[in-house]
Amino acid sequence: MFGKPEWFKPKTFGWGLTPVTWQGWVYTLIWLIALTLPFNLLLWVRGAPEAVIWLVAGIAFLCFDVYLILKAMHRKEEEKEVFMIMDEEETRRDEIKTGKFEMRVAGTTQQQS
Template sequence: MFGNPAWFQKKTVGWGLCPVSWKGWLYAAVWVGVICLPFIALLACQLVIESLVWVVAMMGALVWDVHQVRRDLNRGETLRAGTERVRVIGDDTEPDLAHPAARSGDVRLRRG
């Protein structure tokens, strides 16, 4: 995977990614260059079949990379969603036994 999930957010409509940082925009621009420049050069040399093979191969690589970034974004959402009910109690905090998390036994102590 070349793309970093921190550079993107999932599109609200459709499948894909939207850049949220300059690194995401650079990533998109580099992919455009990697796909288009060799394609144009191969067409200029009258290598039509090779240019089509290049475009198909690079589009496949781009789809695979976007899929990997989206998978990591989904994994991050799952991890964040799983921590909503965790209550952190510091060393100087007395546990509130009236809190539902304390009653259910879902209390974890974080040191540091």
């Protein structure tokens, strides 16, 4: 992944990203130059087949990078939604006790003291 999730926000409609920082805009500009400049040079020097191959491969890499950035954004959103009901002193992660309930993670066995 070349871009960082902090540089973008997901598009409101459709699939993709919208730059929100100057780094995101630079990233977008670099991709634009990396796709169009070689495409035009290949069209001028070699012809259409190589230029089209470059453009298709470049767009595929760009889509993959956007996919990785969106996946990283989604992972960060999931981490923010975690809510723990536990005292700071408690070390066991499979058992939670409240005033009225004692809960434990399904599949764990209750240990005898």
